[in-house]
Amino acid sequence: MSEAAGASPRAGAAPGLAPTAVTVDVVLLTLRAGQLSVLLARRAREPFGSHWALPGTFVRLDEDLEAAARRALGDETGVTTAGHTAGHLEQLRTYGRPDRDPRGRVISVAYLALLPNLPPPPAPDPGAGDEPDRGPRARWWPVQDLDSPDGPSLAFDHPEIVGDGVERARAKLEYSPLAAAFCEEPFTLADLRRVYESAWGAPLDAPNFRRKVLSTPGFVVAVGARAAPRGGGRPAELYRRGSATALHPPLLRRSV
Amino acid sequence: MSEAAGASPRAGAAPGLAPTAVTVDVVLLTLRAGQLSVLLARRAREPFGSHWALPGTFVRLDEDLEAAARRALGDETGVTTAGHTAGHLEQLRTYGRPDRDPRGRVISVAYLALLPNLPPPPAPDPGAGDEPDRGPRARWWPVQDLDSPDGPSLAFDHPEIVGDGVERARAKLEYSPLAAAFCEEPFTLADLRRVYESAWGAPLDAPNFRRKVLSTPGFVVAVGARAAPRGGGRPAELYRRGSATALHPPLLRRSV
């Protein structure tokens, strides 16, 4: 029988059951200057003071998990994903190692968010005279810098969470039209192609990419206009996100 | 900054933060008589008394989430997946709608388990003189019967969880060697093919299936013996699970 749902949670049905904190953490990815980047915030308090951490928050008692993720995103970036035409938010995975937070049992439901490059870099330090050894409160980090020596020191098990989020995003590009979530509408097929190239770190053949995308029903819809030409080259046609939720057949990466 | 990890979970950093119960629920799938089936247990207590529910349990304070899932599985089925040569266990998704349990806030981390057909049907009612209107305490339900009128009434949001688990399993057959988790070793390629056919509800071409599986390195390894012939037909070669963790290219279903 289901003990999980069969006993009263408030009565402490399992012996020694103590309150457990539940949080959400958001892996927010975007494309900046051709680099797949993740938003990290500098911690102010111990433990892991001055380390970098994912945007996150406690889940309120009457709040849905996804609503908490949107709230964490908004608190940190000013972005309201609700009703926002661009972007994507999905549950990633739940992290619950008993020792993942030194202060007690904290279970974190991680979300993965994909957004177009935000017009203002999110939450830049408004005070210009900031401490030279602290730097900005939140910033984008190219994911390929995360493992380098001058990369950020991540708090808790956030290295694992970020890694899982990046891998999920890279994999979903293959069989979902999610790449378009990184693009501000309207976008060109070259914009869309650069999403794949940046995420996978390998060039794609532009003619074949075009045919592939256009032959997948509902991936993109033509908007019937051309982009403004910019310094040589034929202006590209413009597109919007289509209604497809999956790619059949998938757009597979070469290597793996 | 990460509020989730930056505040003390025990001090109630978020105003009105009340204890939240965390549970695990397991979608255990197997193949019985050519039918993809899920293990459900009949609830003894309210709410949802006499409804059917997934095996589950509270997460203990110092217990890893996956360990709790294995414990729930063992309590319900007697199966110990730890060290068991067959089978597969992975996290599915976390369900946290505020109203999913009428008694309070209960967040459930769902796991997906795949096992070969268990030699004894798990947890049959040992007392033969059972109440005619109650039936067994736990039983396998073919997933295709779940939505029918004589299917089980599921408790809480377990219909959604079961649906997500079945869909995850069907999808993972395409791009992972997980189908072999349903097979007792050693197995024949026909056994493996029947897993796909049962899960997807469509026949596969046996010659092409054989070539596909054998051409994927590490999917299966030949054991160098043949199965005992059983009433006509050439005896099949025997195989064991290989070391591959993904299928490149995938084994795609026809429709979708």
Next chain:
DNA sequence: CCAAAAGTGTTATGTGTACACCCATGA
């Protein structure tokens, strides 16, 4: 005119599919 970027055409190569055919066993 040239350079650059978008878009079209063409061909070689590989992969999936369908199905004919042979092999090994029990009855």
Next chain:
DNA sequence: TCATGGGTGTACACATAACACTTTTGG
């Protein structure tokens, strides 16, 4: 010998990959 299921061969359709070529813009 037939029926049954395992296993091999093969031809066709289709998708991908590579790259030549045309179009449209700015300088």
